[in-house]
Amino acid sequence: MARKIIHIDMDAFYASVEQRDFPEYRGKPIVVGGSPDGRGVVATASYEARKFGVKSAMSSRQAIQLCPEAIFVRPRFDAYKAVSAGIREIFGRYTDLIEPLSLDEAYLDVTVDKLNIGSAMEIAKQIKQAIKDELNLTASAGVSSNKFVAKIASDMNKPDGLTFIGPSKIEAFMEKLPVERFFGVGKVTAKKMKSMHLHTGEDLKKLSEQQLVRYFGKAGKFYYSIVRGIDERPVHAERETKSLAAEDTFQHDLITLEEMYTELSKLTEKVVLRLSRNQLKGRTITLKIKFSDFKQITRNHSFTQPISDYQTIIDTAKELLDNVDLEDKPVRLLGISLSNFGVLLSQPKPGNPYQLELFD
Known part of the structure; x- marks a missing residue:
C-alpha cells in the first residue's frame, strides 16, 4: 500500500504572526530579523517584502537596499513557539506520526488516520482550514506517497497552496x-x-x-533512487535532539581575545540554560568561528563523560579558541554547541552519588 504523506509549511511564518498580532503591519513589507544598521540577518520576510527580492538568510543591509520601505521587526520566539504548539495540536487530531522539521513545518503520515477519513487531500484541506480558522494564519501543503515529493509539492503554489502529486506522476515529475x-x-x-x-x-x-x-x-545513491520516485524514509514521530547551540553575529568585528572571551561567556550561559531546560548533557563541544571575510571554521573537543556545567564549557571553548590562528583575522561571528548527548534515565537515590546514563 502506498504511503500517504503530507508536508505542511506555514507561509512566511514569523512575518505572518507579526502581521496577525499587529494590524499596523498588515499589507506592508515586514522583515523579521536583525537591524540593517548593524550586521543583522533576515529570518523571514512577508510576501510584500519578497516581491522586492528579500529572502531568508540575506543580510539586513542588503534587504533594506532592495526594499527601502521595509519595516524591520525583532523576532518574538516565545510567540512563535506558542503558535507552533497550536499548529501541532491541530496535526494531532489526525495522526500521531508527526515529524516536525522546525517551528513552521512538519511531515505527517496519514496512511492510517485517526478519523478514518482515508483521503490525504481531504485531511490536508481540513488542516489548512483549521489553521486559518483557529490561528488566523495560512499554510501550504504538499501531498504525495513519499517525503521528498511532498516537501517539493508544498512549495509549488505558495502561499495558501495545496498540491498533490500521485504515485503514477512522481517519476515524470522528478525528471x-x-x-x-x-x-x-x-x-x-x-x-x-x-x-x-x-x-x-x-x-x-x-x-x-x-x-x-x-x-x-x-x-549519489539518494539521487539515483529519488529520480525514480523511490524514497523509503519513514516519518519519525519523535526527532532526537542532535545538538544545542548559541551563536551571535557582532555589530563590530572582534579583534582581541578579551572581547572574544566576553562573548563566549554570554554564549555559554545561553547553552547551559538550554541544556538545563531539556535535561541534557553532551560529550562534544564545538566552537564555530566566522571571520570578517566570511570564511568559517569549527573546532571541537569530546569528553569521555557527558557534561553540562558552565565552567567546563567555557574553559573548553576558550582553549579551542586559543589554538586558532587569529592574527590579522577579525571575527564576525562566534558560536558554541553541545552534541553527542547522553539521556538521563533516573535521578540519583539518596546516598548514591551516580546517575544512570544511556549514551548514543
Whole structure:
C-alpha cells in the first residue's frame, strides 16, 4: 500500500504572526530579523517584502537596499513557539506520526488516520482550514506517497497552496525537476552538476548508480533512487535532539581575545540554560568561528563523560579558541554547541552519588 504523506509549511511564518498580532503591519513589507544598521540577518520576510527580492538568510543591509520601505521587526520566539504548539495540536487530531522539521513545518503520515477519513487531500484541506480558522494564519501543503515529493509539492503554489502529486506522476515529475531542487544539492553541487551538463532529474537518470556515487559520494545513491520516485524514509514521530547551540553575529568585528572571551561567556550561559531546560548533557563541544571575510571554521573537543556545567564549557571553548590562528583575522561571528548527548534515565537515590546514563 502506498504511503500517504503530507508536508505542511506555514507561509512566511514569523512575518505572518507579526502581521496577525499587529494590524499596523498588515499589507506592508515586514522583515523579521536583525537591524540593517548593524550586521543583522533576515529570518523571514512577508510576501510584500519578497516581491522586492528579500529572502531568508540575506543580510539586513542588503534587504533594506532592495526594499527601502521595509519595516524591520525583532523576532518574538516565545510567540512563535506558542503558535507552533497550536499548529501541532491541530496535526494531532489526525495522526500521531508527526515529524516536525522546525517551528513552521512538519511531515505527517496519514496512511492510517485517526478519523478514518482515508483521503490525504481531504485531511490536508481540513488542516489548512483549521489553521486559518483557529490561528488566523495560512499554510501550504504538499501531498504525495513519499517525503521528498511532498516537501517539493508544498512549495509549488505558495502561499495558501495545496498540491498533490500521485504515485503514477512522481517519476515524470522528478525528471523535469531542476537539480538545484533536489535534497542536499546546494550551490556548489548544483554548479558542479551543471558543468557536467546535468540540469534536470532526467539528466541525472541517464547516469548509473555507480557513476552518481563516483561523482557525488553517498548522496549519489539518494539521487539515483529519488529520480525514480523511490524514497523509503519513514516519518519519525519523535526527532532526537542532535545538538544545542548559541551563536551571535557582532555589530563590530572582534579583534582581541578579551572581547572574544566576553562573548563566549554570554554564549555559554545561553547553552547551559538550554541544556538545563531539556535535561541534557553532551560529550562534544564545538566552537564555530566566522571571520570578517566570511570564511568559517569549527573546532571541537569530546569528553569521555557527558557534561553540562558552565565552567567546563567555557574553559573548553576558550582553549579551542586559543589554538586558532587569529592574527590579522577579525571575527564576525562566534558560536558554541553541545552534541553527542547522553539521556538521563533516573535521578540519583539518596546516598548514591551516580546517575544512570544511556549514551548514543
